[in-house]
Amino acid sequence: MSEHDQDLDHDPDFPIVIEGVTNAFGDNVVHDELDLKVKKGEILGVVGGSGTGKSVLMRSIIGLQRPRTGSIQVFGKDIVAAEPDEVIGVRNRWGVLFQGGALFSTLTVAENVEVPLKQFYPDLEQQLLDEIARYKVVMTGLPADAASKYPSELSGGMKKRAGLARALALDPELLFLDEPTAGLDPIGAAKFDELTRELTDTMGLTVFLITHDLDTLYAICDRVAVLADKKVIAVGTIPELLESDHPWIQEYFNGPRARAALASKERGNELDKSSEGNA
Ligand SMILES: Nc1ncnc2c1ncn2[C@@H]1O[C@H](COP(=O)(O)OP(=O)(O)O)[C@@H](O)[C@H]1O
Numbered sequence: 001m002s003e004h005d006q007d008l009d010h011d012p013d014f015p016i017v018i019e020g021v022t023n024a025f026g027d028n029v030v031h032d033e034l035d036l037k038v039k040k041g042e043i044l045g046v047v048g049g050s051g052t053g054k055s056v057l058m059r060s061i062i063g064l065q066r067p068r069t070g071s072i073q074v075f076g077k078d079i080v081a082a083e084p085d086e087v088i089g090v091r092n093r094w095g096v097l098f099q100g101g102a103l104f105s106t107l108t109v110a111e112n113v114e115v116p117l118k119q120f121y122p123d124l125e126q127q128l129l130d131e132i133a134r135y136k137v138v139m140t141g142l143p144a145d146a147a148s149k150y151p152s153e154l155s156g157g158m159k160k161r162a163g164l165a166r167a168l169a170l171d172p173e174l175l176f177l178d179e180p181t182a183g184l185d186p187i188g189a190a191k192f193d194e195l196t197r198e199l200t201d202t203m204g205l206t207v208f209l210i211t212h213d214l215d216t217l218y219a220i221c222d223r224v225a226v227l228a229d230k231k232v233i234a235v236g237t238i239p240e241l242l243e244s245d246h247p248w249i250q251e252y253f254n255g256p257r258a259r260a261a262l263a264s265k266e267r268g269n270e271l272d273k274s275s276e277g278n279a
């Protein structure tokens with residue numbers, strides 16, 4: 001058990017525990033006593049119709065949106081109740097790729113990756129910063145010379161990877177991805193998914209992955225949480241979710257697009273078997 005895990009009642013198997021969270025903007029109640037637990041080491045897919053509050057939920061977990069009621073424990077620290085400086089030791093244990101994933105356009109990729117490093121470790125020497133940044137850039141599958149490029153010089157897929165490199169700058173244990181494959185073509189999206197799975201496994205990450213990409217859910221998510229009716233109405237593997245008779249779940253996971261995604265996943269499994277070792 002690490003020194004971080006000594007908070008009373010904290011179960012290290014669940015780095016995120018959300019209980020009874022209500023979020024509202026004026027009269028617009030987005031979450032009504034929502035509960036959710038994220039398991040250590042999993043990629044949890046978070047789905048739900050547009051405007052159901054997926055991004056608001058993520059922002060609540062990382063302390064950017066204060067719920068009206070409820071508690072959100074991250075590594076045993078209550079993000080809602082704690083003072084900002086109390087959670088500094090938790091903030092550097094997560095990385096975030098926001099929806100749209102905007103990089104700072106006037107900074108190079110390396111300089112973008114260095115932003116969180118400088119924020120948490122202001123005394124690091126420039127040479128070390130550059131080395132860490134270059135390492136993160138290569139780790140996300142970008143060519144080394146991408147480090148000195150500006151975002152405008154990169155393709156959509158490369159920008160996402162650069163955003164991921166920045167999210168991983170602090171070697172986080174928790175990774176938040178808000179619709180990371182939106183706007184990518186299917187091949188770019190599949191490659192980004194593979195990268196996410198690979199990094200999750202090699203770095204021992206826990207991933208909160210908001211997506212509406214069915215291929216992503218089938219390909220890399222261990223469990224899926226469904227947001228509807230202002231709550232997480234179900235969380236489980238896709239076969240478990242299919243047992244629910246909630247209309248949104250049935251429509252989403254049993255519709256034609258879901259069947260296509262499943263078929264594509266099964267084709268992928270066959271290909272993996274026939275080309276083992278050719279990765
Ligand atoms: N800063 C804000 N101020 C007011 N309303 C907001 C704000 N952020 C989100 N909302 C509202 O909260 C709801 C959920 O938004 P969001 O979490 O972005 O949905 P999505 O599931 O598509 O990510 C929407 O009705 C949105 O209009």
Ligand SMILES: [Mg+2]
Pocket residue numbers: 054055056099178
């Ligand atoms: Mg959103």
